[in-house]
Amino acid sequence: MEGFFSVFTVELLNSGIRLATPILLAALGGALCNQAGVLNLALESKMLLGAFVGILAAFYIGNSYAGLLVAMAAGGLLGLLFAFLYHKYKVDLVILAIAFNLIIVELTVFVMRALFGNVGSWSDPSIVRIPDIHIPLIEDIPFLGPILSGYNIIVYFSWLATAVMFVVLYKMRSGRHLRAVGENKSAAETVGINAVLLQTLALVISGMLAGLGGAFLSIGHLKLFTRNMSNGRGWIAIAAAMFGVNHPVGVFLASLFFGFADAFSVRIQNVTDLPPNLVKLLPNLATLLVLILIALRSKLALSMARRRFRAQLRAEEASAVAEPSS
Amino acid sequence: MWNQTSGISPEVYLKDMPMTPAIEMKGITKFFTSTHVRANDHVDFSVEHGEVHALVGENGAGKTTLMSILYGLVKPDEGEIVIDGGKVRIGHPDDAIKNGIGMVHQHFKLIPSFTVAQNIQLGIEPDPFLNPQKENELVAELANKYNLPVDPAARIRDLPVGMQQRVEILKILQRHAKILVLDEPTAVLTPQEVNELITVIRGLSKLGYTIIFITHKLIEVMSVADRVSVMRGGKMVGTKKVSETSIPDLARMMVGREVLLRVKKKEIQRGEVVLETRDISVSDVNGLAAISHVTFNVHKGEIVAIAGVSGNGQTELVEAISGMLSLDGGEILFKGKPIDQASVGERRDMGMAHIPEDRMVVGLNLQTTLDENLIVSRYNHSEFSRYGFLLMKTISDFAEKVVHAFSISAARPGEGISMLSGGNLQKVVVGRELSGNPSFIIANQPTRGLDVGSIEFVHKTLIEERDKGAGVLLVSVELDEVLALSDRILVLYRGKIQGELETATATEEQVGILMAGGTLEDLKAERREDEQGKWEVRS
Amino acid sequence: MNSVRFRKILDAILVPLLAVLSGLVVMGILILFLKKPLFESYAILFSNGFGCQAYGNCIFITALERATPLILTGLSAVVAFRSGMFSIGQEGQYLVGAATAAWLGYAIHLPPVLHPLVLILAAMLVGAGYGWIPGILKVKLGVNELLATIMLNSIAALVVEYLVQFPMRAEKSTTAHSPVIDESAQLLAFLPGSKWGVGFVIAVLAVILVYIYLWRTKSGYEQRMAGQSKKFALFGGIRSDSAAVRAMLISGALSGLAGAIEVMGVHRRIMTGFSVGLGFDGLTTAILGQVHPIGVFIVAILFSGLKLGAQIGLQLKLDIPRELGGTIIGFIILFVAAGKLYEENIVRARDWLLSRRGSKLKGESQ
Secondary structure: OHHHHHOOOHHHHHHHHHHHHHHHHHHHHHHHHHHOOOOOOOHHHHHHHHHHHHHHHHHHHOOHHHHHHHHHHHHHHHHHHHHHHHHHHOOOHHHHHHHHHHHHHHHHHHHHHHHHOOOOEEOOOOOOOOOEOOOOOHHHOOOOHHHHOOOEHHHHHHHHHHHHHHHHHHHEHHHHHHHHHHHOHHHHHHOOOOHHHHHHHHHHHHHHHHHHHHHHHHHHHHOOEEOOOOOOHHHHHHHHHHHOOOOHHHHHHHHHHHHHHHHHHHHHHHHOOOOHHHHHHHHHHHHHHHHHHHHHHHHHHHHHHHHHHHHHHHHHHHHHHHOOOO | OOOHHHOOOHHHOOOOOOOOOOEEEEEEEEEEOOOOEEEEEEEEEEEOOOOEEEEEOOOOOOHHHHHHHHOOOOOOOEEEEEEOOEEEOOOOHHHHHHOOEEEEOOOOOOOOOOEHHHHHHOOOOOOOEOOHHHHHHHHHHHHHHOOOOOOOOOEHHHOOHHHHHHHHHHHHHHOOOOEEEEEOOOOOOOHHHHHHHHHHHHHHHHOOOEEEEEEOOHHHHHHHOOEEEEEEOOEEEEEEEHHHOOHHHHHHHHHOOOOOOOOOOOOOOOOOEEEEEEEEEEEOOOOOEEEEEEEEEEEOOOEEEEEOOOOOOHHHHHHHHHOOOOOOEEEEEEOOEEOOOOOHHHHHHHOEEEEOOOHHHHHOOOOOEHHHHHOOOOOOOOOOEEOOEEOHHHHHHHHHHHHHHOOOOOOOOOOEOOOOOHHHHHHHHHHHHHOOOOOEEEEEOOOOOOOHHHHHHHHHHHHHHHHHOOEEEEEEOOHHHHHHHOOEEEEEEOOEEEEEEEHHHOOHHHHHHHHOOOOHHHHHHHHHHHHHOOOOOOO | OOHHHHHHHHHHHHHHHHHHHHHHHHHHHHHHHOOOOHHHHHHHHHHHHHOEOOOOOEHHHHHHHHHHHHHHHHHHHHHHHHOOOOOOOHHHHHHHHHHHHHHHHHHOOOOOOHHHHHHHHHHHHHHHHHHHHHHHHHHHHOOOHHHHHHHHHHHHHHHHHHHHHOOOOOOOOOOOEOOOOOHHHOOOEOOOOOOOEHHHHHHHHHHHHHHHHHHHEHHHHHHHHHHHOHHHHHHHOOOHHHHHHHHHHHHHHHHHHHHHHHHHHHHOOOEOOOOOOHHHHHHHHHHHOOOOHHHHHHHHHHHHHHHHHHHHHHHHHHOOOOHHHHHHHHHHHHHHHOOHHHHHHHHHHHHHHHHHOOOOOOOOOO
């Protein structure tokens, strides 16, 4: 089992954090939408669009950072379209998401092939990978240094986004309004809150975040674009949001869980015979468990009321027996 | 007029109550295209300053629509709203709030996971950054001002319903409401909480606040309102001073039927007991007693009516008997056998039929065909299915037979029923329920919303079944129907049987007093008064 | 066919038809963007998806074969949706069914007709079991079946991928795949050189059986009533809970069957990347097919024909990226979902059509 433990290095932590980043970004967006009461299953499409548009923009503009901004804009626009179709035409959220996912998966490859010929993936040597940042003082801290420093800007942005989302949702007025909309839309509207606006905002922001997450994959990591590059990460993000019960900190931890499982599974392959996919199974099973626990909790609450009533009845009967006259 | 002993601070007293009405709604008309319903038909409604005004009517009478228009949730097609003598345009709840109108809805507009203070402050927080401590202080102050104590830091979902309602009231007082509209405020309260609410309403009224409350519970109307307006079928029927009316009077206005001639009934041939409930209790969704310790029976060949204004446990009683709801205490016997564990299907197989209150959502499935609606209770009997397969031809023939037997116009086997009129829909329900030759029939508000012809049909059918030897449990809010059809009357009040009468010797006034919460003793006492002079409903 | 039935059918197909036409319009726009010939593109798309070449080689046959898994996963979605269960678990059930068939295909040895039969039954059983999980979770605990099936899909994908790469891995295989299943287990093809065979027949059979089940049996009746109106079902004595669970069992079995047929009739084994999203395609088929078995059948053929036409015709002959096919299908789904867009126009068109037929059905209410 020696080989097993050799996997636990700083390098694993670094890799885990990197792998968690696109998931974190998309999951934050997903959690925001859930808190606002709109289920956003189209994270996969926004990620993929961001990956594609981002790298294209980086190529045509000649600047990778510009590519990131364009990716965010594209994701945001897709989110806006999603919101528009949902609010104006009352399209079912799930079907809308399935349609978006399908269209984007195919359309991105279509455009890639239309532009660059019949290729399976595309890259260009002129594209600069987003560089890692080594923070001067922090990287020298003994234990934590290598863990906290050395990532590219997108990773740090995702941490910032987590913190900002926490503050906005729980310490600021707009965040409270958004949560109110998600919990009881008509109650929020009664006090004058514009639910449609807030939900649209949530969808746009989640699109921007997911788009950035996708750009991380193409410009920040692999430096290329290929069909279905996000490879189900959009769905993992949805699971991470669920697992983190839509709270920024929970989502952060859940994304790390998924990221580490991913990193772990890759490294474990090289070292032992343990099957990598089973490691990745853990966070998924955990999420399913969370779903079950949440459902159990509300079921228990409902039956509580009835059980109390029945206990009361029995108490009444008991006292009636003790004093037969009434 | 400020009551020094009530502890309410003087700032909240509304001075200078003018003589003009607080609210005048004139000629309000609203037609909903989505449901093809004229919810309000040239309605005139006016409320004086400082009065407690009840707006009553059956479900669908248009009272909620009228108040939704007042509150800006719905825009009227015609009509105008005048507040304090000045015409106003209310296109959005914000306009209503600006005019001093606040509304507490039937389904509370509260965020369960937020605290009391957060809910009260929602939407009017002064700063982008939240200050929970300040909010708590503000709310504590507010509660003090109006003597409506609450715990600002408590979470709404942990509070009892009466307290949640108090939060809703504070919410609108915080937004400087002078006119409070309460929609079905007592629907979910315990009797204790109802009394507390009545005290609050009286207190606010004394301070000069105007209070309108929508309800169909006539008992509360009599005990707290100054005036009452009755709506029916989208129209305003009339407005009376509470001191000049009574529960039966109001009930008649709500229902508006001409007194029907007593339907000819044969002498009662009461057979053995077919249904018996012993000490049954059922809780509602909030864990409160919907019905408690109810004991009665129904014999073959008789019609027993459960009279009472809706909301006193009729729904839960019917659902418990039919098997849709499980008992929390007591037992039910059908033909002598306990059926507490029996499913709905099993009870139907034993001979129980059920004509439900809501024919369109519960009694029928409007998305499917006539045939499929007609077999829902007996589709797995050998006449309609064999080896798991439905016998389509037999079912179709059966549908044909029912259509003929009950003269259901515009209905054809194999086609949908969503376009049928209320009366015809009820005929489909009745046709289905009676087709199995049931020995016991529950008829819950069977003539609600029907035209005269259909009503006659339903009455005739129920009497026929009774004469054939079935036991009928009729639940109805209409006294005329109860007195005309039943052999015995039980009055349900707040989940208990308030009293039992033999229809042959019962009078409307007697039923009325039971419905209002009076007792048999009062009844006896009152009967003596009856011979001497006029007699009034006690509140 | 009397005019009422005609109107009903018209109502059912009008929105999907318009959606398909709109999708084809989008296709036209994209083709123009690429500066490719417009009408030739349409012609090539259809002839290469649905047509027959002169020398008797019908590409339509391939379309039928490719439609087989879509039909089955589409039926799976139909059964679930009609019972009120919004399950998108077809993907996971498909995978476990495929893995089961692939494994039993080489692990046990049985004579020709028996072997495939056992494989099919086993795959359906496992698929049903996997469908049972979200069903029972919903009914007993109130777990949202949409979210549960999303998670179960991921779990199935991971487990099956593991199985392919380790326990079931054929020796000396560079990209992981299981050993080829016994010949006795393979499904017959009707034509040499094509994979179209018994699988398609099974799919057609399934369409008929699902239709009969839903509209002609007690059990199917219960499911539809429970799916349309829970209150009505409760009132009438139908046990909605067991109906919902039964629906998930059948739904899972159908998707599992789809997986088994893909293994037995097409690939003869299971490999890495076996799942190409066929489960989701089944969903989209059901949506466009108005959640009806016959609709599913037609739409499945339409979708596979479109994809084929794009793959073989547009890509090879006009050098248009074959992803156009998938893109158009995505747009069609979008248009179907946004049906309200068409609503006013449909009412106008329908009234016009009916007035031409001289029927006086307008305003027939009592």
